[in-house]
Amino acid sequence: MTTLTMAKAINAGLRRSLASDDKVVLMGEDIGKLGGVYRVTDGLQSEFGERRVMDTPLAESGILGTAVGLAYRGFRPVCEIQFDGFIYPAFDQIVSQVARMHYRTRGAVKMPITIRVPFAGGIGAAEHHSDSPEAYFAHAAGLRVVSVADPQDAYTMIQQAIACDDPVLYFEPKRRYHVKGEVDELTPLDDARPMGTAKIVTSGSDVTLVAYGPLVQTAKDAAVAASDEGVSIEVIDLRSLAPVDFDTVVASVRKTGRLVVAHEAAQSGGLGAEVSASITERCFYYLEHAPVRVTGHDIPYPPAKLEQYHVPDLDRILDGVDRVMDRPNSLTGVED
Amino acid sequence: MDEIHLGELHLGDIDTVQLLTPEGSRLSDARYDAWVADVGDEQLLALYEDMVVIRRIDTEATALQRQGELGLWPPLLGQEAAQVGSGRALRRDDFVFSSYRENGVAYCRGADLTDLVRVWRGTTASGWDPYAINMATPQVIIGAQTLHATGYAIGVQNDGSDAVAVAYFGDGATSEGDVNEALIFAATYSAPVIFFCQNNQWAISEPVKLQAQRPVAERAPGFGIPSVRVDGNDVLAVMAVTRLALDRARGGGGPTFIEAVTYRMGPHTTADDPTRYRDASEVETWRAKDPIARLAAYLSERGLLTDERSEAVSAKADAVAAELRAGCIALPDPEPMAVFDHVYSTAHTGISRQRDHYSRYLRTFVGDDTTPSAALDQHDTLHQQDRKAS
Numbered sequence: 001m002t003t004l005t006m007a008k009a010i011n012a013g014l015r016r017s018l019a020s021d022d023k024v025v026l027m028g029e030d031i032g033k034l035g036g037v038y039r040v041t042d043g044l045q046s047e048f049g050e051r052r053v054m055d056t057p058l059a060e061s062g063i064l065g066t067a068v069g070l071a072y073r074g075f076r077p078v079c080e081i082q083f084d085g086f087i088y089p090a091f092d093q094i095v096s097q098v099a100r101m102h103y104r105t106r107g108a109v110k111m112p113i114t115i116r117v118p119f120a121g122g123i124g125a126a127e128h129h130s131d132s133p134e135a136y137f138a139h140a141a142g143l144r145v146v147s148v149a150d151p152q153d154a155y156t157m158i159q160q161a162i163a164c165d166d167p168v169l170y171f172e173p174k175r176r177y178h179v180k181g182e183v184d185e186l187t188p189l190d191d192a193r194p195m196g197t198a199k200i201v202t203s204g205s206d207v208t209l210v211a212y213g214p215l216v217q218t219a220k221d222a223a224v225a226a227s228d229e230g231v232s233i234e235v236i237d238l239r240s241l242a243p244v245d246f247d248t249v250v251a252s253v254r255k256t257g258r259l260v261v262a263h264e265a266a267q268s269g270g271l272g273a274e275v276s277a278s279i280t281e282r283c284f285y286y287l288e289h290a291p292v293r294v295t296g297h298d299i300p301y302p303p304a305k306l307e308q309y310h311v312p313d314l315d316r317i318l319d320g321v322d323r324v325m326d327r328p329n330s331l332t333g334v335e336d
Numbered sequence: 337m338d339e340i341h342l343g344e345l346h347l348g349d350i351d352t353v354q355l356l357t358p359e360g361s362r363l364s365d366a367r368y369d370a371w372v373a374d375v376g377d378e379q380l381l382a383l384y385e386d387m388v389v390i391r392r393i394d395t396e397a398t399a400l401q402r403q404g405e406l407g408l409w410p411p412l413l414g415q416e417a418a419q420v421g422s423g424r425a426l427r428r429d430d431f432v433f434s435s436y437r438e439n440g441v442a443y444c445r446g447a448d449l450t451d452l453v454r455v456w457r458g459t460t461a462s463g464w465d466p467y468a469i470n471m472a473t474p475q476v477i478i479g480a481q482t483l484h485a486t487g488y489a490i491g492v493q494n495d496g497s498d499a500v501a502v503a504y505f506g507d508g509a510t511s512e513g514d515v516n517e518a519l520i521f522a523a524t525y526s527a528p529v530i531f532f533c534q535n536n537q538w539a540i541s542e543p544v545k546l547q548a549q550r551p552v553a554e555r556a557p558g559f560g561i562p563s564v565r566v567d568g569n570d571v572l573a574v575m576a577v578t579r580l581a582l583d584r585a586r587g588g589g590g591p592t593f594i595e596a597v598t599y600r601m602g603p604h605t606t607a608d609d610p611t612r613y614r615d616a617s618e619v620e621t622w623r624a625k626d627p628i629a630r631l632a633a634y635l636s637e638r639g640l641l642t643d644e645r646s647e648a649v650s651a652k653a654d655a656v657a658a659e660l661r662a663g664c665i666a667l668p669d670p671e672p673m674a675v676f677d678h679v680y681s682t683a684h685t686g687i688s689r690q691r692d693h694y695s696r697y698l699r700t701f702v703g704d705d706t707t708p709s710a711a712l713d714q715h716d717t718l719h720q721q722d723r724k725a726s
Contacts, residue, residue, distance in 0.1 A: 025494070051494055057524055062483060062517035069433070069487020069501070072472065075494070077487075093514075096477050097484070104461040105473055107678040141679050141687075165681040196685065243686035 001184055007177040009151035010040050010116075012185065013158035014078065018048050024162055025070060027054040027063055028080030028116075037082055038118055038177055060086055064093035067113050068101065076112045076162055084119040085128030085301075091136070098167045099142030114161045115169050119147075120214040120264050122175035122311055124304040131301055132265035137169045138242040138274070145242040146195060147171040149216035151181035153199075153239065160195040168195075171241075173214035198245035200252065204234035207321050208252040210261045210275055212238040215312060219262055222317040231325060241271055249275065250282050257288040258324040262317050267295040294320035350551050352597060353577055354567040358625045360633025371576035377640050383424065383571050384635060385649045387416040387628045390440040392653035396660050397439075397453060401606040405664055406456040410437045414569070414601035417627030418534050420444060421574025422596070425582060426502065431488055432471040433481035434504040437534075441504060445469040449656065450663030459667050479505055479512035482531060486518045489527035489591075498586040501529045508539025510555065511547045519559040519593070528585035530578070531556070531593040534568060536600035541613040556593030568596030569627040599625070672698060 004012065017024050026041060032055040035042030045053035056063050060081060067077035081087045087094075094115065101111045121130030138145045144166050148154040154172070161168035193199065201216065202223045211219035216237045223233035234252050238244060253259050259279050261272035272293035279291060294312045302310050322329040355363055355372070375383075394411050401409040412419065415437070423444030426432070434441055439452050442464075451463035455474070462473035475481035485503035492499050509515050510533060522529050535552055537544050544552075556563035562584075566577045574596055581592035599622035603610045610619075635641035676691040 057517070057520050059513075059517040059520060061514055062521050065480060065483025065514055065517065066487030066490060066521050069484040069489070070491045071487075072431075072466070072484060073488045073491030073495070075491050089513075092477065093480065093483070097480055100461075102681050103678045105466060105678075106460060106462065107681065108465040108467060109472075110681055144680075144684075166684075243684055245685070247685075 001182045003180050004151050004155070004183045005178050005180050006148070006151045006154045006172070007038055007040050009155040009181075009183050010158050010172065011042060011044070012183070013155045014041065014044060015047070016185075017078075017159050017162040018044065018052060021076065021162075022052075023074060024076045024078065025052055025054060026078045026080070027056050027067065029056055029058055029063075029082050031055060031080050036080060038174065040116070040118075040172070040177075041080065060088075060090035061093050064090040064098060064113075064115070068093065068097050068111065071101075071111045071113055072109060076114075078114040078116060078162055080116045082118070083125075083129045084117055084131040084133055087115075087117060087133055094137065094143070094167075094169075095140045099140045102166070103142055110165045111167045112162070112165050113167045114158070114164075115167070116158075117169060117171050118174040118177075119171045120173050120175065121301055121307050122214060124307070127301070127303075130307065132263070132296065134169070134171055134241055135265055135270045138271060139269075143167050143169055143242060144196070144240070145169040145171070146240050147173065147213035148239070149173065149176065149213055149237050151179075151183050153237075155183045155185065156189070156192045157195050157239070159189055160192070163189065164195065171213055175214055176217070179217075196240045196243055196245060198239055198248040199237045200234060200248070201237050202233065202235035204232035204256065206232040206256055207234070207258040207260060207324055208236060208249065208256045209233050209317070209321065210236045210238055210249060210259065212241060212263065212271070214264055215262050215317075218312065218314055218317060221314050222321065225314060225318060226321055231321060233321065238271070238275075244271075244275060244278070246278055246282065249279055253279055253283045254286045257286055259283075259287070259291040260294060260317070260320040260324055261291065262294040262312050262320065264296050264311050266298045267293055268298050270295060289324040289326060292320045292323045350553055350563075350565050352565045352567055353573045354570050355573040355576060356570045356630050356634055358569070358630050360630045360637060362634060368573065368576040368580070371579045372572050375572065375575065377638075380572075380631070380635060381640060381645065383420055383575075384628070384631050384641065385652060386420045386424065386440075386444065387571065387631065388649050389653045389656050390416050390420065390443055391628060392657045393439065393443065393449070393452065393660055396657040397456070398602070398606060400453065400661065400664055401456070406453060406606075407458050408456050408605050408607060410605045411600070411602040412437050412440055414599045414622065414627070415534055415536055416440055417571035417631075418568035418574055418596040418598045421571040422502070422504075422532055422578040422594075425575050425578040427499070427582075429470065429497070429499040430582070431485075431499065431501050432504065433485040433488065433501065434471065434474055435478070435481065435506060435509070436474040436476055437506070438474065438504045442469070442471060442474075445471045447471070448663075449660045450667065453660065453664045454667065457664060457667055459670050479509035479515040479518075481505065482509070482515045482518035483521070485529050485531075486522045486527050486591075489522065489529035489585075490525050492528055493525070499528070500582050500585040501527075502532055503529060504532050504534065506539060507533060507535040507537065507544045507547055507552055508542065509533070510552050516559075519556060519561060519591075522591040523560040526588070526590035528588075529591045530581045530585060531561070531591065532578070533593070533595045534598055535595050536598050538600055538604070538610070538614065540604040540608060541610075543614075551595065553593060553595035561591045561593050563593035563595065565595045565597060568598030569625045569630065571627060571631055598627075
């Protein structure tokens with residue numbers, strides 16, 4: 001076991017992938033000498049050279065479009081999108097090309113492209129630097145979407161994403177970059193938890209609380225706080241947003257009978273809606289209360305001085321728990 | 337130096353390379369003759385045959401669309417020289433990334449005739465295995481493939497190969513951000529890629545003047561990429577400039593931009609009505625520059641295109657057209673469960689579940705002969721494999 005921050009854990013995972021497969025190439029803005037604006041690629045260009053770790057022009061569609069060509073040629077590109085809000089110029093290449101090439105060519109052409117996206121807020125950043133665009137990509141067939149919440153998963157899942165023959169959107173919660181955790185670098189990748197699965201991070205019996213990425217820690221904190229009030233919360237880190245590991249969530253909800261889904265992204269059309277709807281379909285007769293979503297508002301990500309009123313915090317999540325427990329709170333009786 | 341008035345400022349007209357005049361006379365060009373010096377009589381006749389066959393394919397496919405056998409077809413009528421001259425200059429290990437109009441290039445690459453029409457008949461999303469003929473499946477999103485070609489070329493560099501990637505696109509595509517980003521990436525990495533723009537004067541109903549205020553070829557030098565403008569209806573000139581560009585790329589010289597000035601004689605696609613937006617006189621002007629007629633005139637003048645040879649070429653074209661038609665009509669409709677195939681290359685629980693549900697739904701019809709049971713049996717087999725994989 002090694003103690004690493006999430007940023008260092010991703011760096012270590014990238015290094016291992018680069019070393020084990022010479023078809024792996026990293027590409028992105030400022031990822032070379034600078035090591036990325038978050039230093040996630042620190043030292044990799046000096047170790048592997050400019051052909052393996054490519055600084056690119058400032059053109060996101062260009063990065064993804066050339067990655068498509070590299071994948072055509074048999075390479076496994078790992079593209080860094082510098083910030084969440086900068087991914088939109090690349091949206092066409094991602095959903096029209098990367099996502100569909102395997103389907104279009106009836107399996108002849110594989111797109112093993114990993115798209116790393118530092119995402120979500122909580123760091124007081126400027127506009128376009130705190131978005132949570134994951135639902136756009138979870139909606140696009142052909143893409144896999146994951147989000148990591150701790151250094152161990154960050155280390156393992158970046159390697160799994162790169163090894164996967166399908167394209168993977170890999171969302172990194174930037175406010176968790178510098179949080180340390182234990183990382184096992186010795187367990188072989190094949191023996192690690194599969195990328196497409198959810199993980200129960202806190203066991204409980206009264207409420208299933210589903211979160212991913214930046215909110216997993218908040219959800220764990222909520223479970224501790226709720227237990228003080230006698231409510232037992234089972235926290236599930238979704239990890240994979242496309243496909244969602246519904247079997248794990250279903251098993252939990254059949255046990256608890258109550259579901260809260262928390263995410264930082266806007267509510268409408270988000271992952272919370274998908275999880276709530278699917279669990280309602282599959283667990284209707286087990287539910288003691290309608291599923292409740294605790295999410296960001298349906299607004300553009302607000303200025304730094306307002307983000308605390310947008311990002312779900314401990315109290316808002318506990319408020320959601322109170323609702324599914326039918327405990328009196330500010331929103332009891334609200335039919336929205 | 338004379339005072340320059342902005343209104344009179346000339347940026348300098350770029351030369352257009354031409355080796356065969358519209359009347360079929362061979363011009364001498366010190367810069368380019370050497371690049372086609374090896375093209376002998378038989379090869380000229382072969383280029384002629386290619387163009388005739390490709391025009392016949394195009395005519396036949398258009399007829400198939402009119403008869404309801406194809407949902408749509410994008411004709412290349414008039415662009416045969418641009419496609420054959422460049423397509424025949426390529427090596428087997430070069431790789432083509434094209435739009436939907438390069439059926440002539442696909443023919444040169446050796447695409448199966450039936451594969452040319454699968455997409456337009458709607459049985460599959462693409463026709464051929466890209467690695468079988470070293471040509472990506474045609475791109476519908478305008479200009480997106482120029483980036484793919486550039487990325488492929490960067491991969492070629494990484495592999496230490498001297499193959500070249502070629503991107504085909506139209507004049508309309510030059511307005512897209514992706515084409516401009518491709519030019520930047522190609523120049524930055526000195527990638528072995530050729531940007532082959534077929535300026536056919538029209539992007540559906542929008543004339544090239546709506547895309548470009550100056551010759552398209554003038555743009556590339558601003559990105560640090562040499563460019564050449566060629567008479568796109570002159571198969572020999574197109575071959576010469578393409579060979580030059582290929583040679584540059586193979587030798588580490590980096591990207592080249594070619595603007596082949598040509599004309600789309602027909603509609604954008606069979607869904608389009610060009611009489612709404614362009615004059616008949618314009619079409620007639622270009623008809624006089626027909627790429628096949630000019631090579632025929634040159635070959636006839638030299639006594640190479642005899643009646644006998646001409647008839648043999650026609651017979652070949654008719655045979656190809658008959659094969660295309662037969663292959664098209666014989667294409668079976670895909671099985672219903674095929675909608676789920678190849679979305680992912682590895683097992684995916686979301687798709688597996690939906691596939692399973694849809695299969696069960698279809699099975700409720702078994703017995704009333706509306707669902708081929710063979711398809712469902714095949715699906716069951718696939719699903720078992722999928723479960724094992726996950």
